[in-house]
Amino acid sequence: MIDLQGLRALVAVAGSGSVVAAAGRLGYTPSAVSQQVKKLERELAAPLLERRGRGVLLTERGRALVSEGRELLETLERLESVAAGGAPRAPLRIASFSTATRGLVGPLLRELRGTDGATLATVTSVDPVDAMEMVATGAADLAVVHNWNSVPLSAPAHVVTEHLCFDEADIVLATGHPLADRLELDRAALVDEPWASTPKGAICHEALMRIFADLGTVPRVVAEDPDFSSLVELARQGVAIALVPRLGRPPLPSGVVARPLADHSQVREVRVAYRRTMAESPGIRRAVGLLTEAGALVEP
Template identity: 30%
Template structure:
Protein backbone atom coordinates (compact mmCIF):
# COMPACT_ATOMS: atom_id res chain seq x y z
CA UNK A 1 0.00 0.00 0.00
CA UNK A 2 2.89 2.34 0.79
CA UNK A 3 4.28 1.87 -2.73
CA UNK A 4 0.85 2.57 -4.20
CA UNK A 5 0.67 5.85 -2.27
CA UNK A 6 4.12 6.86 -3.41
CA UNK A 7 3.15 6.24 -7.02
CA UNK A 8 -0.30 7.84 -6.74
CA UNK A 9 -0.45 10.74 -9.18
CA UNK A 10 -3.20 12.32 -7.07
CA UNK A 11 -0.50 13.49 -4.67
CA UNK A 12 0.54 15.98 -7.32
CA UNK A 13 -2.96 17.46 -7.64
CA UNK A 14 -2.82 20.08 -4.96
CA UNK A 15 -0.62 23.15 -5.29
CA UNK A 16 -0.20 24.91 -1.90
CA UNK A 17 -0.67 28.34 -3.42
CA UNK A 18 -3.94 27.33 -5.06
CA UNK A 19 -5.21 25.77 -1.85
CA UNK A 20 -4.37 28.97 0.02
CA UNK A 21 -6.19 31.02 -2.62
CA UNK A 22 -9.26 28.80 -2.41
CA UNK A 23 -9.29 29.10 1.38
CA UNK A 24 -9.04 32.90 1.24
CA UNK A 25 -11.81 33.16 -1.38
CA UNK A 26 -14.13 30.93 0.67
CA UNK A 27 -13.42 32.89 3.87
CA UNK A 28 -13.81 36.29 2.18
CA UNK A 29 -16.74 35.29 -0.01
CA UNK A 30 -15.19 37.29 -2.82
CA UNK A 31 -12.49 36.74 -5.40
CA UNK A 32 -11.71 40.47 -5.46
CA UNK A 33 -11.31 40.70 -1.67
CA UNK A 34 -9.14 37.58 -1.57
CA UNK A 35 -6.97 38.89 -4.42
CA UNK A 36 -6.38 42.15 -2.55
CA UNK A 37 -5.37 40.35 0.65
CA UNK A 38 -3.10 37.91 -1.18
CA UNK A 39 -1.66 40.69 -3.41
CA UNK A 40 -2.82 39.13 -6.69
CA UNK A 41 -5.06 40.47 -9.44
CA UNK A 42 -8.62 39.09 -9.47
CA UNK A 43 -8.02 37.58 -12.92
CA UNK A 44 -4.93 35.73 -11.66
CA UNK A 45 -6.91 34.31 -8.73
CA UNK A 46 -9.73 33.21 -11.05
CA UNK A 47 -7.22 31.53 -13.36
CA UNK A 48 -5.57 29.61 -10.50
CA UNK A 49 -8.94 28.49 -9.14
CA UNK A 50 -10.02 27.23 -12.57
CA UNK A 51 -6.84 25.16 -12.73
CA UNK A 52 -7.58 23.79 -9.26
CA UNK A 53 -11.09 22.83 -10.36
CA UNK A 54 -9.65 21.05 -13.40
CA UNK A 55 -7.25 19.13 -11.18
CA UNK A 56 -10.00 18.18 -8.73
CA UNK A 57 -12.37 17.31 -11.56
CA UNK A 58 -15.40 19.13 -10.19
CA UNK A 59 -16.52 22.71 -9.49
CA UNK A 60 -15.43 24.26 -6.22
CA UNK A 61 -17.23 27.64 -6.36
CA UNK A 62 -20.57 28.95 -7.50
CA UNK A 63 -20.12 32.42 -9.00
CA UNK A 64 -22.88 34.87 -8.18
CA UNK A 65 -23.49 38.53 -8.87
CA UNK A 66 -22.35 39.40 -5.37
CA UNK A 67 -19.34 37.23 -4.68
CA UNK A 68 -18.94 33.47 -4.62
CA UNK A 69 -20.05 30.57 -2.43
CA UNK A 70 -18.32 27.19 -2.21
CA UNK A 71 -19.87 24.04 -3.59
CA UNK A 72 -19.96 21.00 -1.33
CA UNK A 73 -16.63 19.92 -2.81
CA UNK A 74 -15.29 23.42 -2.28
CA UNK A 75 -16.27 23.37 1.39
CA UNK A 76 -14.56 20.01 1.91
CA UNK A 77 -11.36 21.05 0.15
CA UNK A 78 -11.30 24.42 1.95
CA UNK A 79 -11.54 22.60 5.29
CA UNK A 80 -8.51 20.50 4.42
CA UNK A 81 -6.72 23.57 3.06
CA UNK A 82 -7.27 25.37 6.36
CA UNK A 83 -5.48 22.57 8.22
CA UNK A 84 -2.66 22.45 5.68
CA UNK A 85 -2.07 26.23 5.74
CA UNK A 86 -1.95 26.20 9.54
CA UNK A 87 0.53 23.33 9.49
CA UNK A 88 2.77 25.20 7.03
CA UNK A 89 2.64 28.32 9.22
CA UNK A 90 3.60 26.19 12.21
CA UNK A 91 6.45 24.67 10.19
CA UNK A 92 7.79 28.14 9.31
CA UNK A 93 7.55 29.16 12.95
CA UNK A 94 9.37 26.03 14.12
CA UNK A 95 12.15 26.53 11.58
CA UNK A 96 12.51 30.15 12.64
CA UNK A 97 12.85 29.10 16.26
CA UNK A 98 15.43 26.46 15.36
CA UNK A 99 17.37 29.15 13.52
CA UNK A 100 18.03 31.03 16.70
CA UNK A 101 15.03 31.87 18.84
CA UNK A 102 15.11 28.59 20.76
CA UNK A 103 18.73 28.86 21.75
CA UNK A 104 21.59 31.31 22.03
CA UNK A 105 22.29 34.44 24.00
CA UNK A 106 22.05 38.18 23.65
CA UNK A 107 23.75 41.04 25.49
CA UNK A 108 22.07 44.43 25.46
CA UNK A 109 23.71 47.71 26.45
CA UNK A 110 21.74 50.43 28.20
CA UNK A 111 21.99 53.50 30.42
CA UNK A 112 20.59 53.90 33.94
CA UNK A 113 17.44 56.00 33.42
CA UNK A 114 16.07 53.68 30.74
CA UNK A 115 17.27 50.60 32.65
CA UNK A 116 15.21 51.80 35.61
CA UNK A 117 12.02 52.57 33.69
CA UNK A 118 11.30 51.42 30.12
CA UNK A 119 13.71 48.53 29.57
CA UNK A 120 12.34 46.17 32.28
CA UNK A 121 8.94 46.25 30.54
CA UNK A 122 10.62 45.16 27.29
CA UNK A 123 12.64 42.45 29.03
CA UNK A 124 9.55 40.99 30.71
CA UNK A 125 7.80 40.62 27.34
CA UNK A 126 10.90 39.33 25.56
CA UNK A 127 11.64 36.65 28.16
CA UNK A 128 8.02 35.50 28.08
CA UNK A 129 8.14 35.11 24.30
CA UNK A 130 11.65 33.67 24.04
CA UNK A 131 12.40 31.95 27.36
CA UNK A 132 15.30 29.92 25.98
CA UNK A 133 17.34 32.96 24.94
CA UNK A 134 19.97 33.86 27.52
CA UNK A 135 19.59 37.61 27.96
CA UNK A 136 22.06 39.82 29.81
CA UNK A 137 22.08 43.59 30.22
CA UNK A 138 25.10 45.88 30.58
CA UNK A 139 24.54 49.40 31.94
CA UNK A 140 27.32 51.88 31.20
CA UNK A 141 28.26 55.42 30.26
CA UNK A 142 27.71 56.64 26.71
CA UNK A 143 31.25 56.16 25.42
CA UNK A 144 31.43 52.67 26.94
CA UNK A 145 28.13 51.70 25.34
CA UNK A 146 29.41 52.71 21.91
CA UNK A 147 32.74 50.92 22.43
CA UNK A 148 30.99 47.72 23.58
CA UNK A 149 28.75 47.77 20.53
CA UNK A 150 31.61 48.33 18.10
CA UNK A 151 33.72 45.57 19.66
CA UNK A 152 30.86 43.05 19.71
CA UNK A 153 30.53 42.86 23.51
CA UNK A 154 26.87 43.83 23.01
CA UNK A 155 24.63 42.91 20.09
CA UNK A 156 22.66 46.12 20.37
CA UNK A 157 22.37 48.99 22.82
CA UNK A 158 20.25 51.94 23.84
CA UNK A 159 21.72 55.43 23.44
CA UNK A 160 20.38 58.98 23.61
CA UNK A 161 20.97 62.34 22.00
CA UNK A 162 19.72 65.93 22.00
CA UNK A 163 18.85 68.15 19.01
CA UNK A 164 21.98 70.29 19.43
CA UNK A 165 24.25 67.25 19.41
CA UNK A 166 22.68 64.44 17.33
CA UNK A 167 24.45 61.08 17.40
CA UNK A 168 26.25 60.28 14.15
CA UNK A 169 28.53 57.33 13.46
CA UNK A 170 28.76 55.73 10.02
CA UNK A 171 29.50 52.34 11.58
CA UNK A 172 26.32 52.32 13.69
CA UNK A 173 22.69 52.22 12.58
CA UNK A 174 20.22 53.87 14.96
CA UNK A 175 16.44 53.69 15.24
CA UNK A 176 14.48 56.19 17.31
CA UNK A 177 12.66 54.36 20.11
CA UNK A 178 10.85 57.31 21.68
CA UNK A 179 11.32 60.93 22.68
CA UNK A 180 11.22 62.02 26.27
CA UNK A 181 10.65 65.35 27.89
CA UNK A 182 12.77 67.13 30.49
CA UNK A 183 10.91 67.94 33.73
CA UNK A 184 11.50 70.00 36.88
CA UNK A 185 11.55 68.50 40.38
CA UNK A 186 10.60 70.59 43.40
CA UNK A 187 9.90 69.73 47.03
CA UNK A 188 6.28 69.01 47.91
CA UNK A 189 6.13 72.23 49.96
CA UNK A 190 7.82 74.42 47.34
CA UNK A 191 6.10 77.68 46.33
CA UNK A 192 5.50 76.28 42.80
CA UNK A 193 4.48 72.76 43.83
CA UNK A 194 0.77 73.36 43.24
CA UNK A 195 1.36 74.22 39.56
CA UNK A 196 1.42 71.66 36.76
CA UNK A 197 3.64 73.71 34.44
CA UNK A 198 6.39 76.27 34.98
CA UNK A 199 8.82 78.23 32.82
CA UNK A 200 12.55 78.64 33.29
CA UNK A 201 11.91 82.32 34.06
CA UNK A 202 9.93 81.16 37.13
CA UNK A 203 13.08 79.36 38.36
CA UNK A 204 15.79 81.97 37.87
CA UNK A 205 16.28 82.54 41.62
CA UNK A 206 16.38 78.86 42.54
CA UNK A 207 19.39 76.81 43.62
CA UNK A 208 19.94 73.72 41.48
CA UNK A 209 20.79 70.10 42.16
CA UNK A 210 22.59 68.52 39.23
CA UNK A 211 24.39 65.31 38.41
CA UNK A 212 28.13 65.20 39.06
CA UNK A 213 31.00 64.40 36.68
CA UNK A 214 29.89 66.61 33.79
CA UNK A 215 26.71 64.62 33.31
CA UNK A 216 24.78 65.54 30.09
CA UNK A 217 21.85 66.94 32.09
CA UNK A 218 24.16 69.74 33.28
CA UNK A 219 24.45 71.00 29.70
CA UNK A 220 20.67 70.74 29.30
CA UNK A 221 20.18 72.93 32.39
CA UNK A 222 22.79 75.48 31.32
CA UNK A 223 21.33 75.83 27.84
CA UNK A 224 17.80 76.22 29.21
CA UNK A 225 18.89 78.75 31.84
CA UNK A 226 20.97 80.78 29.40
CA UNK A 227 18.00 80.92 26.99
CA UNK A 228 15.99 82.36 29.89
CA UNK A 229 18.72 84.90 30.65
CA UNK A 230 20.35 83.62 33.83
CA UNK A 231 23.22 81.47 35.11
CA UNK A 232 22.04 78.56 37.31
CA UNK A 233 23.39 78.47 40.84
CA UNK A 234 24.52 74.94 41.68
CA UNK A 235 23.81 73.85 45.26
CA UNK A 236 24.54 70.11 45.16
CA UNK A 237 26.25 67.57 42.89
CA UNK A 238 24.40 64.25 43.01
CA UNK A 239 25.83 60.86 42.05
CA UNK A 240 22.49 59.55 40.76
CA UNK A 241 18.90 60.68 40.30
CA UNK A 242 17.66 59.02 43.48
CA UNK A 243 20.15 61.09 45.44
CA UNK A 244 19.07 64.18 43.51
CA UNK A 245 15.42 63.52 44.39
CA UNK A 246 16.31 63.08 48.07
CA UNK A 247 18.06 66.45 48.15
CA UNK A 248 15.15 68.10 46.35
CA UNK A 249 12.71 66.59 48.87
CA UNK A 250 14.38 68.36 51.79
CA UNK A 251 14.57 71.74 50.07
CA UNK A 252 18.23 71.79 49.05
CA UNK A 253 17.18 73.03 45.62
CA UNK A 254 15.28 72.11 42.47
CA UNK A 255 16.40 69.77 39.71
CA UNK A 256 16.02 69.31 35.98
CA UNK A 257 15.86 65.65 34.89
CA UNK A 258 14.70 63.50 31.97
CA UNK A 259 11.23 62.11 32.64
CA UNK A 260 12.43 58.49 32.84
CA UNK A 261 14.52 59.51 35.87
CA UNK A 262 11.36 59.79 37.97
CA UNK A 263 9.89 56.38 37.14
CA UNK A 264 10.41 55.77 40.87
CA UNK A 265 9.26 59.09 42.31
CA UNK A 266 10.18 60.23 45.81
CA UNK A 267 6.98 60.78 47.86
CA UNK A 268 8.05 64.29 48.89
CA UNK A 269 8.91 65.45 45.36
CA UNK A 270 6.56 67.06 42.83
CA UNK A 271 7.17 66.80 39.09
CA UNK A 272 6.45 69.93 37.02
CA UNK A 273 6.23 70.27 33.25
CA UNK A 274 8.12 72.83 31.20
CA UNK A 275 5.44 72.64 28.52
CA UNK A 276 6.43 73.14 24.91
CA UNK A 277 9.75 74.69 26.01
CA UNK A 278 10.93 71.43 27.59
CA UNK A 279 14.14 70.09 26.01
CA UNK A 280 13.52 66.72 24.35
CA UNK A 281 16.00 63.89 24.03
CA UNK A 282 15.76 60.93 21.71
CA UNK A 283 16.22 57.43 23.04
CA UNK A 284 17.86 55.36 20.30
CA UNK A 285 18.34 51.67 19.57
CA UNK A 286 21.81 51.19 18.08
CA UNK A 287 23.25 48.25 16.11
CA UNK A 288 26.41 47.81 14.08
CA UNK A 289 25.87 48.67 10.43
CA UNK A 290 28.22 46.04 9.02
CA UNK A 291 26.95 42.86 10.68
CA UNK A 292 24.29 40.26 9.95
CA UNK A 293 21.82 40.46 12.81
CA UNK A 294 21.21 37.26 14.74
CA UNK A 295 17.59 36.07 15.11
CA UNK A 296 17.64 36.96 18.82
CA UNK A 297 18.72 40.53 17.98
CA UNK A 298 15.95 40.85 15.40
CA UNK A 299 13.41 39.55 17.92
CA UNK A 300 14.58 41.95 20.64
CA UNK A 301 14.56 44.87 18.20
CA UNK A 302 10.98 44.04 17.19
CA UNK A 303 9.79 43.57 20.78
CA UNK A 304 11.39 46.81 21.96
CA UNK A 305 9.83 48.91 19.20
CA UNK A 306 6.46 47.28 19.78
CA UNK A 307 6.50 48.19 23.49
CA UNK A 308 7.78 51.68 22.67
CA UNK A 309 4.88 52.22 20.30
CA UNK A 310 2.44 51.27 23.05
CA UNK A 311 4.03 53.54 25.68
CA UNK A 312 5.48 56.44 23.70
CA UNK A 313 3.16 58.98 25.31
CA UNK A 314 4.31 58.06 28.83
CA UNK A 315 7.56 60.00 28.46
CA UNK A 316 6.35 63.29 26.99
Protein backbone atom coordinates (compact mmCIF):
# COMPACT_ATOMS: atom_id res chain seq x y z
CA MET A 1 0.00 0.00 0.00
CA ILE A 2 1.28 3.46 -0.88
CA ASP A 3 2.12 5.61 2.13
CA LEU A 4 -0.35 8.52 1.99
CA GLN A 5 1.81 10.80 4.12
CA GLY A 6 4.69 10.33 1.72
CA LEU A 7 2.37 10.90 -1.22
CA ARG A 8 1.12 14.15 0.27
CA ALA A 9 4.70 15.26 0.81
CA LEU A 10 5.63 14.43 -2.78
CA VAL A 11 2.59 16.30 -4.16
CA ALA A 12 3.46 19.30 -2.00
CA VAL A 13 7.05 19.30 -3.27
CA ALA A 14 5.77 19.14 -6.83
CA GLY A 15 3.46 22.08 -6.24
CA SER A 16 5.96 24.20 -4.29
CA GLY A 17 9.10 23.49 -6.28
CA SER A 18 11.31 22.60 -3.30
CA VAL A 19 11.38 20.56 -0.12
CA VAL A 20 11.78 23.70 2.00
CA ALA A 21 8.74 25.40 0.46
CA ALA A 22 6.69 22.20 0.77
CA ALA A 23 7.64 21.94 4.44
CA GLY A 24 6.44 25.48 5.06
CA ARG A 25 3.11 24.73 3.40
CA LEU A 26 2.60 21.43 5.24
CA GLY A 27 3.74 22.69 8.63
CA TYR A 28 6.63 20.19 8.87
CA THR A 29 10.39 20.60 8.93
CA PRO A 30 12.27 20.12 5.64
CA SER A 31 13.92 17.07 7.18
CA ALA A 32 10.53 15.51 7.93
CA VAL A 33 9.32 16.08 4.37
CA SER A 34 12.51 14.57 2.97
CA GLN A 35 12.12 11.52 5.19
CA GLN A 36 8.49 11.07 4.11
CA VAL A 37 9.47 11.14 0.43
CA LYS A 38 12.43 8.81 1.02
CA LYS A 39 10.14 6.33 2.78
CA LEU A 40 7.86 6.39 -0.26
CA GLU A 41 10.86 5.86 -2.54
CA ARG A 42 11.90 2.81 -0.51
CA GLU A 43 8.40 1.37 -0.71
CA LEU A 44 8.33 1.79 -4.49
CA ALA A 45 12.00 0.89 -4.96
CA ALA A 46 12.38 3.84 -7.31
CA PRO A 47 13.75 7.43 -7.08
CA LEU A 48 11.03 10.09 -7.18
CA LEU A 49 13.11 13.26 -6.78
CA GLU A 50 16.49 14.33 -8.12
CA ARG A 51 18.44 17.31 -6.85
CA ARG A 52 19.12 20.16 -9.27
CA GLY A 53 21.13 23.00 -7.76
CA ARG A 54 19.29 24.23 -4.68
CA GLY A 55 16.00 22.77 -5.83
CA VAL A 56 14.63 19.39 -6.82
CA LEU A 57 13.02 17.93 -9.92
CA LEU A 58 10.60 15.04 -10.13
CA THR A 59 11.73 11.94 -11.96
CA GLU A 60 9.48 10.48 -14.63
CA ARG A 61 8.13 8.03 -12.05
CA GLY A 62 7.63 10.90 -9.62
CA ARG A 63 5.66 12.96 -12.15
CA ALA A 64 3.40 10.01 -12.93
CA LEU A 65 2.81 9.36 -9.24
CA VAL A 66 1.97 13.01 -8.55
CA SER A 67 -0.42 13.13 -11.51
CA GLU A 68 -2.40 10.13 -10.27
CA GLY A 69 -1.79 10.76 -6.58
CA ARG A 70 -3.18 14.26 -6.57
CA GLU A 71 -6.54 12.95 -7.77
CA LEU A 72 -6.43 10.18 -5.15
CA LEU A 73 -5.74 12.66 -2.35
CA GLU A 74 -8.57 14.90 -3.55
CA THR A 75 -10.96 11.93 -3.54
CA LEU A 76 -9.79 10.96 -0.07
CA GLU A 77 -10.26 14.53 1.14
CA ARG A 78 -13.79 14.52 -0.26
CA LEU A 79 -14.52 11.25 1.51
CA GLU A 80 -13.13 12.52 4.80
CA SER A 81 -15.24 15.67 4.45
CA VAL A 82 -18.41 13.60 4.07
CA ALA A 83 -17.44 11.24 6.89
CA ALA A 84 -16.76 14.12 9.26
CA GLY A 85 -20.38 15.27 9.05
CA GLY A 86 -21.01 18.26 11.29
CA ALA A 87 -18.06 17.56 13.55
CA PRO A 88 -14.73 18.91 12.22
CA ARG A 89 -11.80 16.58 12.90
CA ALA A 90 -9.42 19.49 13.44
CA PRO A 91 -9.54 23.30 13.58
CA LEU A 92 -10.29 24.95 10.23
CA ARG A 93 -7.04 26.41 8.88
CA ILE A 94 -7.60 29.85 7.37
CA ALA A 95 -5.11 31.95 5.40
CA SER A 96 -5.97 35.63 5.03
CA PHE A 97 -4.42 39.00 4.23
CA SER A 98 -3.99 41.22 7.29
CA THR A 99 -6.74 43.78 6.71
CA ALA A 100 -9.26 41.00 6.08
CA THR A 101 -8.05 39.25 9.23
CA ARG A 102 -9.09 42.35 11.15
CA GLY A 103 -12.17 43.24 9.14
CA LEU A 104 -13.70 39.86 8.24
CA VAL A 105 -12.01 36.90 9.90
CA GLY A 106 -12.07 38.24 13.46
CA PRO A 107 -15.86 37.87 13.79
CA LEU A 108 -15.59 34.42 12.17
CA LEU A 109 -13.09 33.24 14.79
CA ARG A 110 -15.40 34.48 17.52
CA GLU A 111 -18.30 32.49 16.09
CA LEU A 112 -16.21 29.38 15.43
CA ARG A 113 -15.44 28.77 19.06
CA GLY A 114 -16.69 25.67 20.82
CA THR A 115 -19.06 25.98 23.77
CA ASP A 116 -16.29 24.40 25.83
CA GLY A 117 -13.79 27.01 24.62
CA ALA A 118 -12.24 24.68 22.06
CA THR A 119 -10.53 26.30 19.06
CA LEU A 120 -12.46 25.49 15.88
CA ALA A 121 -10.50 27.74 13.52
CA THR A 122 -7.05 29.32 13.25
CA VAL A 123 -5.80 32.07 10.94
CA THR A 124 -2.45 32.96 9.37
CA SER A 125 -2.02 36.35 7.71
CA VAL A 126 -0.07 36.20 4.44
CA ASP A 127 -0.11 37.87 1.04
CA PRO A 128 -3.04 36.69 -1.15
CA VAL A 129 -0.69 34.94 -3.60
CA ASP A 130 0.69 32.85 -0.75
CA ALA A 131 -2.80 32.28 0.69
CA MET A 132 -4.04 30.93 -2.63
CA GLU A 133 -1.06 28.59 -2.85
CA MET A 134 -1.64 27.38 0.71
CA VAL A 135 -5.20 26.40 -0.18
CA ALA A 136 -4.15 24.83 -3.47
CA THR A 137 -1.48 22.67 -1.81
CA GLY A 138 -3.58 21.71 1.22
CA ALA A 139 -1.63 23.78 3.76
CA ALA A 140 -4.84 25.74 4.46
CA ASP A 141 -8.49 24.74 4.20
CA LEU A 142 -9.81 28.17 3.28
CA ALA A 143 -8.34 31.50 2.19
CA VAL A 144 -9.56 35.07 2.09
CA VAL A 145 -7.89 36.75 -0.88
CA HIS A 146 -8.29 39.88 -2.97
CA ASN A 147 -8.13 40.90 -6.61
CA TRP A 148 -7.16 44.44 -7.50
CA ASN A 149 -8.79 45.44 -10.77
CA SER A 150 -5.26 46.14 -12.05
CA VAL A 151 -3.59 43.05 -10.52
CA PRO A 152 -5.80 39.96 -10.94
CA LEU A 153 -5.20 36.88 -8.80
CA SER A 154 -5.85 33.59 -10.59
CA ALA A 155 -7.12 30.43 -8.90
CA PRO A 156 -6.02 26.90 -9.91
CA ALA A 157 -8.68 24.74 -11.55
CA HIS A 158 -9.22 22.69 -8.38
CA VAL A 159 -9.87 25.80 -6.25
CA VAL A 160 -13.29 27.49 -6.01
CA THR A 161 -13.72 31.16 -5.12
CA GLU A 162 -16.81 33.08 -3.98
CA HIS A 163 -17.39 36.84 -3.79
CA LEU A 164 -17.43 38.47 -0.35
CA CYS A 165 -17.26 42.24 -0.92
CA PHE A 166 -15.58 45.12 -2.73
CA ASP A 167 -12.99 47.23 -0.92
CA GLU A 168 -11.97 50.68 -2.14
CA ALA A 169 -8.58 52.21 -1.34
CA ASP A 170 -8.18 55.89 -0.49
CA ILE A 171 -5.23 58.23 -0.64
CA VAL A 172 -4.09 59.06 2.90
CA LEU A 173 -2.26 62.35 3.31
CA ALA A 174 -1.42 64.89 6.01
CA THR A 175 -4.04 67.54 6.80
CA GLY A 176 -1.45 70.17 5.92
CA HIS A 177 -0.95 68.76 2.42
CA PRO A 178 -2.01 71.16 -0.37
CA LEU A 179 -4.49 68.56 -1.69
CA ALA A 180 -6.03 67.68 1.68
CA ASP A 181 -8.99 70.04 1.29
CA ARG A 182 -10.21 68.34 -1.89
CA LEU A 183 -13.04 65.83 -1.52
CA GLU A 184 -11.69 63.66 -4.36
CA LEU A 185 -8.28 63.50 -5.96
CA ASP A 186 -7.33 63.30 -9.63
CA ARG A 187 -4.57 60.81 -10.31
CA ALA A 188 -2.78 63.33 -12.52
CA ALA A 189 -2.35 65.62 -9.49
CA LEU A 190 -0.47 62.85 -7.63
CA VAL A 191 2.13 61.97 -10.25
CA ASP A 192 5.01 63.85 -8.61
CA GLU A 193 4.16 62.94 -5.01
CA PRO A 194 6.42 60.77 -2.81
CA TRP A 195 4.67 57.54 -1.76
CA ALA A 196 4.80 55.13 1.15
CA SER A 197 3.97 51.57 0.08
CA THR A 198 3.84 47.96 1.10
CA PRO A 199 7.02 46.06 0.06
CA LYS A 200 7.82 45.00 -3.49
CA GLY A 201 6.20 41.70 -4.40
CA ALA A 202 3.04 42.34 -2.39
CA ILE A 203 -0.12 42.68 -4.46
CA CYS A 204 -0.92 46.09 -2.94
CA HIS A 205 2.51 47.34 -4.02
CA GLU A 206 1.91 46.07 -7.55
CA ALA A 207 -1.47 47.83 -7.62
CA LEU A 208 0.22 51.09 -6.62
CA MET A 209 2.85 50.65 -9.31
CA ARG A 210 0.11 50.54 -11.95
CA ILE A 211 -1.90 53.49 -10.68
CA PHE A 212 -0.40 55.81 -13.31
CA ALA A 213 0.01 53.21 -16.08
CA ASP A 214 -2.09 55.21 -18.53
CA LEU A 215 -0.11 58.35 -17.69
CA GLY A 216 3.20 56.76 -18.67
CA THR A 217 4.86 56.86 -15.26
CA VAL A 218 5.13 55.01 -11.94
CA PRO A 219 4.85 56.28 -8.35
CA ARG A 220 8.02 57.48 -6.64
CA VAL A 221 8.19 55.24 -3.56
CA VAL A 222 10.34 56.63 -0.73
CA ALA A 223 9.32 54.22 2.05
CA GLU A 224 8.15 50.61 2.25
CA ASP A 225 6.50 48.87 5.19
CA PRO A 226 4.16 45.86 5.35
CA ASP A 227 1.94 47.51 8.00
CA PHE A 228 -0.65 49.99 6.73
CA SER A 229 -0.59 51.70 10.15
CA SER A 230 3.04 52.60 9.50
CA LEU A 231 2.11 54.01 6.09
CA VAL A 232 -0.59 56.13 7.72
CA GLU A 233 1.92 57.43 10.27
CA LEU A 234 4.39 58.32 7.52
CA ALA A 235 1.60 60.26 5.82
CA ARG A 236 0.77 62.04 9.10
CA GLN A 237 4.41 63.09 9.42
CA GLY A 238 4.32 64.51 5.90
CA VAL A 239 6.94 62.07 4.62
CA ALA A 240 4.76 60.65 1.86
CA ILE A 241 1.21 59.88 0.81
CA ALA A 242 -0.17 56.33 0.81
CA LEU A 243 -2.77 54.17 -0.91
CA VAL A 244 -4.67 52.48 1.96
CA PRO A 245 -7.70 50.17 1.61
CA ARG A 246 -10.73 50.78 3.80
CA LEU A 247 -11.25 47.18 4.93
CA GLY A 248 -10.02 46.65 8.47
CA ARG A 249 -8.70 50.21 8.64
CA PRO A 250 -8.95 51.62 12.16
CA PRO A 251 -10.07 55.23 12.72
CA LEU A 252 -7.46 57.56 11.29
CA PRO A 253 -5.41 59.58 13.80
CA SER A 254 -5.65 63.34 13.90
CA GLY A 255 -3.38 64.98 11.37
CA VAL A 256 -4.35 62.84 8.37
CA VAL A 257 -7.30 62.58 6.00
CA ALA A 258 -8.36 59.90 3.51
CA ARG A 259 -9.57 60.98 0.10
CA PRO A 260 -10.92 58.72 -2.69
CA LEU A 261 -9.67 59.00 -6.22
CA ALA A 262 -12.04 60.88 -8.50
CA ASP A 263 -12.25 57.94 -10.90
CA HIS A 264 -12.63 55.39 -8.05
CA SER A 265 -10.21 53.16 -9.93
CA GLN A 266 -8.51 51.56 -6.94
CA VAL A 267 -11.01 48.90 -5.91
CA ARG A 268 -10.23 45.31 -5.00
CA GLU A 269 -12.65 42.42 -4.85
CA VAL A 270 -12.41 40.25 -1.75
CA ARG A 271 -13.15 36.54 -2.27
CA VAL A 272 -13.03 33.34 -0.26
CA ALA A 273 -11.23 30.33 -1.75
CA TYR A 274 -11.32 26.61 -0.99
CA ARG A 275 -10.62 23.35 -2.80
CA ARG A 276 -13.46 21.79 -4.78
CA THR A 277 -13.05 18.62 -2.77
CA MET A 278 -14.05 20.58 0.35
CA ALA A 279 -17.16 22.16 -1.18
CA GLU A 280 -19.57 20.01 0.85
CA SER A 281 -17.67 20.21 4.11
CA PRO A 282 -19.97 21.52 6.88
CA GLY A 283 -17.07 23.47 8.35
CA ILE A 284 -16.28 25.16 5.04
CA ARG A 285 -19.94 25.95 4.34
CA ARG A 286 -20.40 27.50 7.79
CA ALA A 287 -17.22 29.56 7.49
CA VAL A 288 -18.15 30.80 4.01
CA GLY A 289 -21.61 31.74 5.27
CA LEU A 290 -20.19 33.74 8.17
CA LEU A 291 -17.67 35.48 5.91
CA THR A 292 -20.43 36.34 3.43
CA GLU A 293 -22.46 37.92 6.24
CA ALA A 294 -19.43 39.93 7.36
CA GLY A 295 -18.69 40.98 3.78
CA ALA A 296 -22.24 42.27 3.34
CA LEU A 297 -21.57 44.80 6.11
CA VAL A 298 -18.54 46.30 4.35
CA GLU A 299 -19.32 49.67 2.82
CA PRO A 300 -18.93 49.70 -0.99
